[in-house]
Amino acid sequence: MSLLSIAEWLQNTSISTGIRESTWVFPIIETVHLLALAFSVGIIMFVDLRLIGAAMRDQPVTEVFNRLQPMALKGFVVNVVSGMLLFWSEPLKCYHSAYFLIKMVLLLFLGLNAVSFQYVTYPSVATWDKAVAPPFGARFAGWLSLLFWLGVVVMGRAIAYATK
């Protein structure tokens, strides 16, 4: 079974048609997607800015993490669930959209960046917790995250306007 035939099957399910053809459901889900973006990307950006030494420089990194990460994770879950519903409503459009593909690849890279930061860089945080500018590995992870999230948001917007 090819990806295309899965997308075609998904497109013909009643939930997909229901979301797509309703006047209100798609815009409501999209609004939830955008509000969740504020809670996920918006908050993660503050953590990234602390990592690159550009914000909350007088706050220990662990303090910034412990306070902001739980909220960002909740926003991220809502973002992914609402994103999957949007995808469900238009799988064929997404299948043909290079922007959608780039967005998914960027999300994958963001996951890899977060995991490598968590297991390689963060374990030594006690030695640089209060540093105004954290070590190179932490700043690099922060810059990558900022750049990739920007890409995800731009690609998300672009899906609506072009299909290639």
Ligand code: HEM
């Ligand atoms: C988790 C982080 C995510 C962010 C920051 C994000 C960001 C965005 C943005 C900015 C838009 C444009 C909204 C608009 O034009 O009003 C969008 C739309 C969309 N997103 Fe996401 N997204 C995320 C996750 C996902 C996931 C996981 C999926 C699918 C599995 C997804 C699928 C879609 C779809 C299908 C659209 C609608 C495109 C259209 O208007 O036709 N998103 N996203």
